[in-house]
Amino acid sequence: TVTTSVGIAIYPDDGDDGAMLLKHADTAMYHAKQTGRDNVQVYRPSLTRELVQRMELDSNMRIALEQGQFHLVYQPQVDVGSGRIRSVEALIRWTHPVRGLIPPLDFIPRAEENGLIDEIGLWVLRTACAQAVQWQRAGTPAAMAVNLSPLQFRSPRLQQLVMEVLAQTSLAPGMLELEVTEGTLMESSIVTRAVLKSLNDAGIGIALDDFGTGYSSLAYLTRMPIGNIKVDKCFVGGLLEGGENEAIVRAILAIAHSLGTRVTAEGVESLEQANALAAMACDCLQGYYFSQPVAGSDIPPLLSRQWSLTEA
DSSP: OOOOOEEEOOTTTTOSSHHHHHHHHHHHHHHHHHTTSSSEEEOOHHHHHHHHHHHHHHHHHHHHHHHTOEEEEEEEEEETTTSSEEEEEEEEEEEETTTEEEOHHHHHHHHHHHTTHHHHHHHHHHHHHHHHHHHHHTTOOOEEEEEOOGGGGGOTTHHHHHHHHHHHHTOOGGGEEEEEEHHHHHHOHHHHHHHHHHHHHTTOEEEEEEETSSOOOSHHHHHSOOOEEEEOHHHHHTGGGOHHHHHHHHHHHHHHHHTTOEEEEOOOOSHHHHHHHHHTTOSEEOSTTTOOOBOGGGHHHHHTOOOOOSOO
16 A cells, blocks of 8 residues: 655745755655655645754754763652652753753653664663662662663663663662553563563563553553553542542552552652552552652662651
């Protein structure tokens, strides 16, 4: 089956010579491909601006990697039973010398499009593991959770790279948890299952991130070596209102616990939410109530803290 993506440029508004018209028609054609292919798009000046912005972002990301403009912050995940930090999640941040702090949602999707996500993801993994070892040597150990992009699973060397990073940083596999999304599990279940099983067999924890917002298939919960399910913050935010959000959280907890899987609730912003989740026997809690994402140097003081999750 052959499909056609068409870009249109109109004389004289979009150019007064053939070269300019073809250039703008080409820009419109690529926009047609980006919007699902097999459709027609008419050129408009904003398309050129968007193209230039994407090219600048690509170039700036490469420079950011070379010049060390990326840095990590860490958000605690608190064990409900003990009230203490069980692990921390590593989150990437980009401080641009001119634009300042650029949110991950503004550059991670683009990095996945242009292929830089592999380099960025490897840098995140290596930096996070090195930080975990640094805490451990200082006498304040904490397990490290690192997000993996779906595109990273397409690399046949993923397991090898993860094991190499652990060897280079001297971090024990049991101190690392890799977070994957539902979309990752659905893309190529046979290949993904083999990769996850190999990583899990090596002692690395596997967490399913943002559960409930995607496919939410129960099948891969039994087929994949998932040790931790993370309930998305959209359900936690409406938890105290009861109704559907509470029902969904209770259902996730019941299913996960029946399978012997730990559950972490994201987006906990109040003691009331923490109390409600603790009463439902949720295993771990993560959110601004405990701490915003902070620099690595701010984590050790938090490791000695104990939160009370009983009714105030």
